[in-house]
Amino acid sequence: MSNECLSCGACCAFFRVSFYWAEADDAGGLVPVGLTEPVTPFLRCMRGTNQRQCRCAALEGDVGQRVSCSIYHQRPSPCREFERSGEHGITEEACNRARAHYGLPPLYGTDLLSLTIHSAATDKPFRLQLPPD
Numbered sequence: 283m284s285n286e287c288l289s290c291g292a293c294c295a296f297f298r299v300s301f302y303w304a305e306a307d308d309a310g311g312l313v314p315v316g317l318t319e320p321v322t323p324f325l326r327c328m329r330g331t332n333q334r335q336c337r338c339a340a341l342e343g344d345v346g347q348r349v350s351c352s353i354y355h356q357r358p359s360p361c362r363e364f365e366r367s368g369e370h371g372i373t374e375e376a377c378n379r380a381r382a383h384y385g386l387p388p389l390y391g392t393d394l395l396s397l398t399i400h401s402a403a404t405d406k407p408f409r410l411q412l413p414p415d
Contacts, residue, residue: 290345290346291346293377297360298331298394301326303357305326313326340352346384367388374391380403
């Protein structure tokens with residue numbers, strides 16, 4: 283399965299990315315402090331994500347086309363923990379909500395015995411059970 287994140291980036295331009303302040307490099311963490319802003323005395327967020335029209339300052343490229351993270355190996359814990367829909371056979375509603383905001387189709391989890399199909403007729407997902415081998 284290809285990594286749809288490289289052509290998406292919707293989560294990076296939809297959610298506020300908040301994390302414990304010590305994840306920033308001025309406190310011994312990895313996240314470049316210049317790309318963060320304070321939220322509370324204990325929380326920081328990625329610059330650009332704490333506003334109505336959010337977009338992470340580390341996001342490069344055009345959402346829905348070709349994107350990358352300029353600090354991928356230094357990204358904060360929420361970014362490390364966020365899973366795209368379809369990963370590990372699980373449908374992630376947060377991922378699909380961000381994708382929908384940008385007009386991108388949802389992604390669905392699959393496993394060896396079942397497959398989620400997006401019906402063109404009803405525009406709703408449904409599960410199809412595949413016969414065992």
